[in-house]
Amino acid sequence: MYWPDETRRQALAACQHGQSNASVARSLGVPKGTVAWWLHQDRAARDALPGLRRSTCHRCDGDDLDEAAYAYLLGLYLGDGHIVRPRQHRVHNLTIACSDTWPGLIDAAEAAMRAVLPYNAVCRVQARGCTSVKVYSRHLPCLFPQHGPGKKHDRPILLADWQRQVTHTHNWCLIRGLFHSDGSRTHNWAQRTTDGEQRRHEYIRYEFTNRSADIRDIYTGTLDRLGVEWRTRSRRDGVHTVSVARRASVALMDEHVGAKY
Structure with missing residues (x-):
């Protein structure tokens, strides 16, 4: 069935203002699946479909890297960070444990994660007196080759050549990340x-x-x-x-x- 362009525009506008597909469909007399299809077409036109933006990786794909943010995030990882891949997840996650005493550090950790991995999911998990800032990406072992089994102080931790080049350019960013951890x-x-x-x-x-x-x-x-x-x-x-x-x-x-x- 053909629906007027004006109906489609009204549906998209209502969805963008937070209304559910079902409520929009009822108000306009349009099948719910049609509203969902219009949303899909609109997101595709704006290159905003989930999954279309690939996870960026400086090592695998040669993508640009925010080196200052990376040097800071590397310092946080070496101090209070760990990378794991739970069985129920398809990808690894990097967790930086931050004390709630320092809310500015929590914000800085999240900002660094978003700068280094701009297309990946970043979230905060609250615990008693502590906030864990997490980012999910299958490329975390590429960006942090220090990842491995066991505790960091029980195994060798050496920087790769490309990491040394980055940190030698952004020495203070690395020091700040290590100190903040x-x-x-x-x-x-x-x-x-x-x-x-x-x-x-x-x-x-x-x-x-x-x-x-x-x-x-x-x-x-x-x-x-x-x-x-x-x-x-x-x-x-x-x-x-x-x-x-x-x-x-x-x-x-x-x-x-x-x-x-």
């Missing part, structure tokens, strides 16, 4: 005796703690390239912390990283 900016003080008088000395310290020696090496190697002085402190339980406390180096970290937010 496993770092803290603390206000410290110490007492010193000068000329027989005790004086209080206050200073800022940036600390980064990760069990993986390889990930700590990535962090400290990047600090070296940026001219940031650091030291490592080790605890009895084997946990190592990279500390930045020199005034000039703290100033660099404040300028390019800053406190969590």
